[in-house]
Amino acid sequence: MNTQQMARRPSSEAQAQAPAEGQGQQSREASYALVPPADIFEDADGIGILLDMPGVTKDRLKVNADRNELTIEGDASIDMPEGMEAAYAEIRSAHYRRSFTLTNELDSEAIEATMKDGVLSIRIPKRAELKPRQIEIQAA
Amino acid sequence: MFSSQLGNGGLIQEFWRLEQEMDELLGRWSWPLGIRSTARGTFPPMNIGVTPDNVEVYFFAPGLDPKSIEISAQQNVVTISGERQAKAEGDRTWFRKERFDGSFRRVINLPDDVAADRIRARYQDGVLRVTAERPESRKPRRIEIN
Numbered sequence: 001m002n003t004q005q006m007a008r009r010p011s012s013e014a015q016a017q018a019p020a021e022g023q024g025q026q027s028r029e030a031s032y033a034l035v036p037p038a039d040i041f042e043d044a045d046g047i048g049i050l051l052d053m054p055g056v057t058k059d060r061l062k063v064n065a066d067r068n069e070l071t072i073e074g075d076a077s078i079d080m081p082e083g084m085e086a087a088y089a090e091i092r093s094a095h096y097r098r099s100f101t102l103t104n105e106l107d108s109e110a111i112e113a114t115m116k117d118g119v120l121s122i123r124i125p126k127r128a129e130l131k132p133r134q135i136e137i138q139a140a
Numbered sequence: 141m142f143s144s145q146l147g148n149g150g151l152i153q154e155f156w157r158l159e160q161e162m163d164e165l166l167g168r169w170s171w172p173l174g175i176r177s178t179a180r181g182t183f184p185p186m187n188i189g190v191t192p193d194n195v196e197v198y199f200f201a202p203g204l205d206p207k208s209i210e211i212s213a214q215q216n217v218v219t220i221s222g223e224r225q226a227k228a229e230g231d232r233t234w235f236r237k238e239r240f241d242g243s244f245r246r247v248i249n250l251p252d253d254v255a256a257d258r259i260r261a262r263y264q265d266g267v268l269r270v271t272a273e274r275p276e277s278r279k280p281r282r283i284e285i286n
Contacts, residue, residue, distance in 0.1 A: 037238035043230055052239050054184075054200040054266035078198060078267060081191050090185040091200055118202030118266015 033097035036072070036120075040100075046125040047106060053096050054118035061115060063122065065108040071099040072120065174249035176217075183224075183240035184268070186248070195250050195272045202266030203239075209268060213256040218270065221245040 039050040053061070055076025062073045076094040102108055105126055112123045184201035199220060201209075209222040223243040250272050258273035 037240070038236055039226070039234065039239045040236040041232040041234045043232050048232075050239060052202045052266075054202040057265055076265075076267075079264070079269070080189065081194065081196065084189040084191045084196060086187065087190050087195075088186075088188040091187055117204065117263075118200075 032093045033073075033095045034091070034093050035098050036096045038098065046123060049100070049120075049122040049124070051096075051098065051120040051122070052118065053115075053120050055094070056096065056115065056118060056120070058115045061113075061120065063111065063113045063120075065102065065111055068102045068104075068108075069099055070102050070108070070111070070122075070124070071097070072122075073097045074120075174217075174247075176247035176249070178246065182246060183244045184246070186246065188248075190251075193274060195254055195274065197248065197250075197270040197272070199246070199268040199270070200266070201244075201268050204263070204266075204268075206263040209261075209263065211259075211261050211270065213259050213272075215256050216250040216252055216254050217247060218250055218259065218272070219245065219247045220268065220270070 036051040036053045038052075041048050051072060053072075053074050053076070055078050056074035057077065060075045060077060062071075064071045064073075074096045076096070078094070102124065106124045107127045108124065110125050114121050184199040186200065187198045189196045189198070197218070201222075201224075204222055204224055209220060212219050221244065224240060226237075226239075226241050251274075253274045254272040255275050258275065259270060261268060261270045263269075
């Protein structure tokens, strides 16, 4: 019965359920955080991060920059009909979590994040004074 | 060192993968995926749920244009295919590319009691939900004893 439960549900709900079920299996699955795959690039303006977080909406997403650590957390909410039983599951958690270490030349105060179709895009600008400058060569 | 060998997530992820393989060996999930099934880790990952009225398949496929997803059904064999390509934008140096990039296809065998002409799909927040109806006539009937 326990393993028949669909793992994809808001984790708070799944966790609340776990002690009552009295089995370690369910609680571990419910609290297991998926690590969303990321693409990371750099351009003249700063760093960009793309993360796959299907099922996560803007209001169920937390992006935190604390000192030099950027932490992204989200919960997927999947519309499920009542009385549905899980028959097969490759994704067994609804909770995503990943963190990245930021470096000093990045302006963690000016991070921007947008969510579209389950893809989170984050832009971390370089501090203005540290952007690469073209150095002019004076004629002698 | 471990993380570079085992990819993103390192050892813990690896244990998780082992457990998934054990599940498959022990047949913990009994869904008959059929000869066309692919290994775990194929994009997009999917979950399947059943209700007395429907079979629901959830594909976790973020960042797609819904118009570019193709879904076809032949009897009870459903195929989804499409493409997700990273756009080339400006002058970028890439440090990580973990996200799926390219074309994909997944084929699943639904139970025999679904009707191929009663399949609908919806794409929301990066999740493609395919609902296949199980018509009344093919549902198990309860037989009354007089």
